[in-house]
Amino acid sequence: MYDKSKIIPALVIFLGLATYPIWHNTVSGKARYVPKPELPTDKAKKECVEPKTFIRVNHKTLLEDWKFSVVRNGIRTYQASNKKAYTISLNRTCMNCHTDKTKFCDQCHTYMGVTNKCWDCHIYPKQLSPGPLAMRGP
């Protein structure tokens, strides 16, 4: 073999890069970490606006549809597939059950490295001090 002093280190770097995820996860100790979004314990709050499998995949487009429905068309009620009507509101409907953003939304979002724009405009309930302001707007 020629140029051992260059080939061997280069191949070691290649192996390191190819197996990097294994080392990264071992060092962080999170190889077995699974996100656990906290679900509401209250019986009355057990049912989401749509089935869980739909929500897991499509909650983002549902929320966007809601936004357009309110902002562009002024329609503030959502006719769900379970024949119930819900008020279209992130804070008053979604966050009413899933009160804690960090224990619910952020669980999976951080896991997947997702950034969203919801809280650029909305203020989530926990950020508000109790008072008349807390009752304001969607």
Add this chain to the structure above:
Amino acid sequence: MGLWYAISGILLLIFFVVIGIEGIGLYSLFAIFIPYAAILLFVVGFIYRVLKWASSPVPFHIPTVSGQQKSLPWIKADNINSPYTTGGVVKRLALEILLFRSLLKNEKVEIDAPHRLLFRTSVLLWLGAMAFHWSLLVILLRHLRFFLEPVPSVVVILQRVDSIFQNLLPILYISDLIIVIALAYLFLRRVIYPQVKYISLPSDYFVLLTIAGIALSGVLMRLIFKVDLVQVKEWVMAMLSFRPMPPKGVSLLFYIHLFFVSLLIAYFPLSKLMHMPGIFLSPTKNMRNTSRNDRHINPWNHPVKVHTYEEYEEEFRNPMKEVGLPVEKE
């Protein structure tokens, strides 16, 4: 001809996944065994090929140059186009690897008037190659969010930059858009131009179509047939810590995407995709142009048994003297 081999090969492979998943339900085969085998083939094959290259001697000093060689001090030498230091070699290789400089030397030959030949730089291939390779790199780095926990902020920032023009959902990444256009160009180039078509082999089309299959299935999963990404990452993390299980909450499209990725990386060491390590090992690019300053010895040379005149005279001095031949030493 080669084109149809490649297209029917790709269709056959898609058919294979559809039958395997929808028909027989071989989830473990497609989600566990094939990916593991592909990664093993990739790593082992890659190292084998590089070691095989490294074991072949480079007898000749053959850097390709397009600049003034280093000679007399008052002649200005070009250290990038005709590198005479290691730094120059590194600079030239870096420009080649990051910016594909040699593709800019691609020329289009045209006959302008009956007796006028025109040589023009053709930037299109360079542009297509740059667009393809850089967006592939961005896409690969974005996929690290499935492999790393916690996700490094670099990956998150890269995602945000890549989706910077997008305000609506679902997000279409810039790199996704560019790679599809670039792949379409690189493929059509091999179909439309007769000269390029003539030198294209089935494997050339096959690689392009495999990558196109990966890109299109990925984009479709992002835009229309969505999958549960959290469960996909849980599957990846389980695979990485060797507790394999098939993923939940995914569709056939995910299996097609995964199978084509496995196929590509398993095929990698057997194919021209090895240009990735190969660029570092090209003798025409990684040598210094010092053919006048240094003596380069062919590594094949073995010690030759020589018999010098001094030794000859030592051996035959007396007979030489006897017949009256002149000798150097008495």
